[in-house]
Amino acid sequence: MSDPAYSGIPEALATAVRAVDVPHDLRTLFDRLAVPLALEVEVPAEDAPPLALQLLRLADRGASLRLVAARIGAAEPKVRFIHGMKDLVLGTAELADGIPALARRIAQSLLGADEAAGALERFARESPRQEALRRLTRAMLETGSIDRLRTILLIGMTSGLALGFSRAALFVYDEDGRALVGESAIGPANAAEAARARAAGELGLEQRIAEVETTEPRYENLVRTIAVDVTAAAGDEIQQALAASGPLLFSRERSTNPALAALEPASEFLVAAFRLRDKVLGIVVADDPYGRAPIDPQAREFIGFLLDTAALASENLRLHESVETLARHDELTGLFNRREFETRMADEQSRAVRLGSQCALLLFDVDYLQRVNLARGHKAGDELLQQVGVLLRSTLRSHDIVARLTGDAFAVLVTDTTHEQVLAVARRVGSLALGMGVSLSAGGSLWPRDNHEMSVLFSEAEAALIDAKRRGRGRAIIDGDEAPMVFEPPDDADASAG
Structure with a gap:
């Protein structure tokens, strides 16, 4: 062979x-x-x-x-x-x-x-550990939430399987990859909490997750204040763990890494890199500062297996999230597509009824897009649509819902609003667009109003938009206002405020 x-x-x-x-x-x-x-x-x-x-x-x-x-x-x-x-x-x-x-x-x-x-x-x-591994692995691979995945991982590390850990913390890379920042943690914040946890005994996985999600996260709050500088060349515990192929156990009175020292770890603690296909995603730190049981050397193998499973589950979640994102978003602008927008509208209808609030649908059309396509090509037209998408996202509030419906048509669902506020939104968007050299027409309708059903919002807003375009473009009509609002370029003060 x-x-x-x-x-x-x-x-x-x-x-x-x-x-x-x-x-x-x-x-x-x-x-x-x-x-x-x-x-x-x-x-x-x-x-x-x-x-x-x-x-x-x-x-x-x-x-x-x-x-x-x-x-x-x-x-x-x-x-x-x-x-x-x-x-x-x-x-x-x-x-x-x-x-x-x-x-x-x-x-x-x-x-x-x-x-x-x-x-x-x-x-x-080892037998209880094997059964726990099976349960934890199944739970990690079946979860649809990255936050719950992290919780399950940390629960596995502190599950009381004679590993010697009562606390576990996860640090992940920040956006520029220069530091590992505290993300999630499980464990008692002091000796009193540790004593209560020991007295409570062992819980099932779902019970443990529920307990973690409802308990005040004091230890996690501490972890989230800590950032580990990974640009330093010193061979401290973090650097050793990042270079190692598996978890490392340390026995020392004080951590040489200042960020780890801020956690005040026990004299024995574990540090392990969390990696996927040799790419480090973060690190975990585990210890038991309030107990006296020594850390089982075989804990390294158990934790290594948990980390490998969590990394695989994390990749699956990210792939699923990418597919879901593509299914819900317009490829050109990154805004929601019409199907997702209508789903969000239905959710907002229920919320508006429950809270007694008002919402509004604004439809925007890019005027003269066909002229741009003919004169400068479709690439220029696509770039113009992308600019409008950026303008809508940056101008509206984070909880307003923005979508590209098709072609040159955009939709905005303005939540928790009034007629006057909707007029102000339309005026600001139209004005800033003119400042970019883009003419928009808009039509809008509010709900609830006059006992109208939510389904009439689209037909009313479309009718108002058609009327605005018929009256000369570059203007908005909201709820059948007799006098359209004509957009004007922003003055310097408005532009700088935007």
């Missing part, structure tokens, strides 16, 4: 071995076994049991399991473990029993009393 990792395995079988994933708890079993075993595997030409393939993949990748022979052609699968003068043979039924049963059989058949006690104790200590 060309791959030395699979030497001794027939090529026809090696293909299946390469394709199989080894469960984390199977790796853990042989890592914690700390007893060397030899392995012989004989399987049928087709339909080899998954556990047999997983054992073949795991063999020769750790000191506890060494492949002696792998053969194809048996009518029934057979896996044989050898330890000294003892051996254990598993057939079809035993290979289907699962990993805990495998651990018991190995301990009972191959190990001495002392060896068995130690191995079972180590594996039993």
Whole structure:
């Protein structure tokens, strides 16, 4: 075979071995076994049991399991473990029993009393962690929120699985990548809170999430005031963690990194880089300043697995978010498209009814766009539409809703407003557009008014817009005003204020 990792395995079988994933708890079993075993595997030409393939993949990748022979052609699968003068043979039924049963059989058949006690104790200590890993992994991969993903990650680090952590904090890069800023954190802010948390005992994952979301985040508030300068060349804990391939445990009275020192960590603490495909996304810091339990050295492996899963889930969320963004937004201007705008209008209708407020729909058309396309080309026309989109976003309030409907048509839903305020909005947009050399026409309608349904907003605003264009363009008609409002270029004071 060309791959030395699979030497001794027939090529026809090696293909299946390469394709199989080894469960984390199977790796853990042989890592914690700390007893060397030899392995012989004989399987049928087709339909080899998954556990047999997983054992073949795991063999020769750790000191506890060494492949002696792998053969194809048996009518029934057979896996044989050898330890000294003892051996254990598993057939079809035993290979289907699962990993805990495998651990018991190995301990009972191959190990001495002392060896068995130690191995079972180590594996039993890991079993709750494996189940927690399964629950946490499933929750991270299924969540649709990046904030909840971070919460689940930090809960996993402080889940009470004998890891030795009661606090965990996440730092992520700022926009220019020169600092890691505190983003999320879980943990007690003082000894009294730590005592209450210990007295409360262990909660289920959903209960723990609910507790975190409703508890005053005093420790998180502290973390969010801290920024870690990553441009310094000093080889402190942060620099070491960023350069390492996995989590690092530190034991010292005081952190050499000043930002970490501001957290007043315990004498033992963990720092780990949170990365995706070798690109660092941030770091996590975990400790237990109010407890006395030492940090389990195996916590590094557990935290590393959690971080890898969180990074994968984070990428999936960002990909999903990108697709969702494309589906909701106009490609040219980045504004909402008509479908998303109508959805937001329906939400605003419910809100206006609930709060007794008023909203207004303004429709804007870019006058003479066809002339620009003919005289200067469609690229110039697209640039003009993009400028109008920027103008609308920058002029309106953050909670007003802006969309490009189609072609030269834009829509604005002005929330919590009055007739006079809508007139002021239309005047300001039209005036600033003229200052850019762009003529706009506008029509608008308010709701609720005269018991009209929300659905009439579009028809009324469109009728007003058509009337404004018929009367000469460069003007607005709101709610059927008899006299259109003619837009005028801004004076210097208005322009500077905008």
